[in-house]
Amino acid sequence: MSRVIITAAITGAIHTPTMTPYLPVTPDQLADEVYRAYNAGAAVAHIHVRDPKTGQPSSRLELFREVAMKVKSRCNIVLCFTTGGGLTMSTRERVAVVPELQPELASFNTGSLNFGLFYLVPQYEKFKYEWEENYLQMTEDYIFPNTFKTMREFCAVMKEYGTKPELEVYDSGMVNNIAYLVKAGILTKPLYIQFVLGILGGIPATVRNLSFLHESAKEALGDNFTWSVCAAGRAQLAMGATALAMGGNVRVGLEDSLYAGRGQLAKNNAEQVEKVVQIAKVLSIEPATAEEARQILGLKGIDKVNY
């Protein structure tokens, strides 16, 4: 039986509280959401934190730690911490979670890009919190910075703490960035790639583009890598289903889409995880357990984290 690693990206830094009443914000809400997603079949949870009062993306280490500890007391799910952070954070702030928690897995953004969320603003008449409109609007003039220097430094930190980088690829040129980092001895194989489609500024979420990214990665990096896909917005599940058919892994979650069907807001992350599990089962693919995901990805183990 083949296995799929399902990742739940619990809250992210793209959506804001006005967009849905179901966006988890406090450490308790985040931990509850992780545990629900785990019970639904997720082996990995991708973690961002937010200010508990306003829902604004945060880099406060005590929030990350609280979530990590609350989750660990309940289940053995793999936690993948963001080093993408939120759109206004410095690179130093973004990477600080790695030395602090020494996690098994952390996101690693493989290039700079325009990260446009400003087109969402006109969809809302009034925002619940003051920060939201400006946070989204300022992305019209914003580049998400992941220079070669930043990438070299993030790699060094992750290497020091035995944290595996999950390589976020938003466009095909980033595959070449990864190839360079490997060639330069900065990144070590075996690699784990997350193809992120559908961000305004990155590659659109189509079957052809996913296939192109996958082929480009094989050409540049060889066959021996593990990969997963996530897509922003309405393409989320279609891209996940395509990845299942291609033998890849799948990320869902409220970070990427707020919906669980046409016009239907997801009430929690688990709803989206359940949908992937259903499709996988029809294809005779089983969701990997957290322990199986650790083996597939070659992670150091939950006994070696610092939380």
Ligand code: KMH
């Ligand atoms: N926060 C976004 C700018 C990551 O977690 O590394 C990108 C992001 C990717 O969420």
Ligand code: ZN
């Ligand atoms: Zn993220």
